[in-house]
Amino acid sequence: MTRRAYGFTLIELLVALFILIMLSVAGYRALNAVLQTREHVAQETRKWQHLAFFFSRLEQDVAQAVRRPARDQGGLPQPEWLGHTVVMADNDAELIFTRAGIPDQGAAWLAPQRLGYRLQQGSIMLLHWPYPDQAPHTEPIRYPLLDGVREFHLRHLDVNGNWMEQWPPAGQAGGLPMALEAQVTLASGEQVTRVFALQ
Numbered sequence: 001m002t003r004r005a006y007g008f009t010l011i012e013l014l015v016a017l018f019i020l021i022m023l024s025v026a027g028y029r030a031l032n033a034v035l036q037t038r039e040h041v042a043q044e045t046r047k048w049q050h051l052a053f054f055f056s057r058l059e060q061d062v063a064q065a066v067r068r069p070a071r072d073q074g075g076l077p078q079p080e081w082l083g084h085t086v087v088m089a090d091n092d093a094e095l096i097f098t099r100a101g102i103p104d105q106g107a108a109w110l111a112p113q114r115l116g117y118r119l120q121q122g123s124i125m126l127l128h129w130p131y132p133d134q135a136p137h138t139e140p141i142r143y144p145l146l147d148g149v150r151e152f153h154l155r156h157l158d159v160n161g162n163w164m165e166q167w168p169p170a171g172q173a174g175g176l177p178m179a180l181e182a183q184v185t186l187a188s189g190e191q192v193t194r195v196f197a198l199q
Contacts (some may be wrong), residue, residue, distance in 0.1 A: 083167035
């Protein structure tokens with residue numbers, strides 16, 4: 001009696017190979033989708049972390065604003081708090097103010113600081129002058145705080161509860177507002193608004 005050898009036919013092998021290829025393609029697509037989702041989530045997390053850091057820094061600086069007028073490079077007096085809707089010069093900013101010194105940052109930061117917040121080429125920059133009264137040709141140090149910004153708008157709350165686009169208001173020489181509203185529109189389209197009370 002002879003034994004018959006059993007095995008796979010060519011068609012069965014091709015079908016099995018086709019199924020294996022389909023499973024491999026499906027597995028690759030699933031893995032690729034997971035990796036893309038993870039990268040997207042990581043990018044979104046970084047974006048919101050940077051935004052939270054920016055608002056935290058702004059809140060800390062605004063909370064330490066002091067009634068200390070300053071002098072510009074030409075020796076002209078400047079209010080302790082300046083809010084502009086349009087930036088006119090290279091060293092100008094949407095917001096410029098004097099804040100109290102920072103004791104734990106070294107001797108250079110003990111005295112009152114003159115700071116500015118400015119939108120420049122898609123980034124919000126922190127401008128830092130070493131002293132409120134600036135010597136001629138003094139240039140601020142610039143620190144990038146937040147990238148990917150389309151718009152940066154500020155409003156200032158007066159004692160009567162009115163939101164002002166400019167500060168100081170017409171007919172007022174200086175002083176601090178009651179609060180600051182900061183609105184940031186990201187390049188990705190999200191718009192975030194925060195309000196900070198001044199002490």
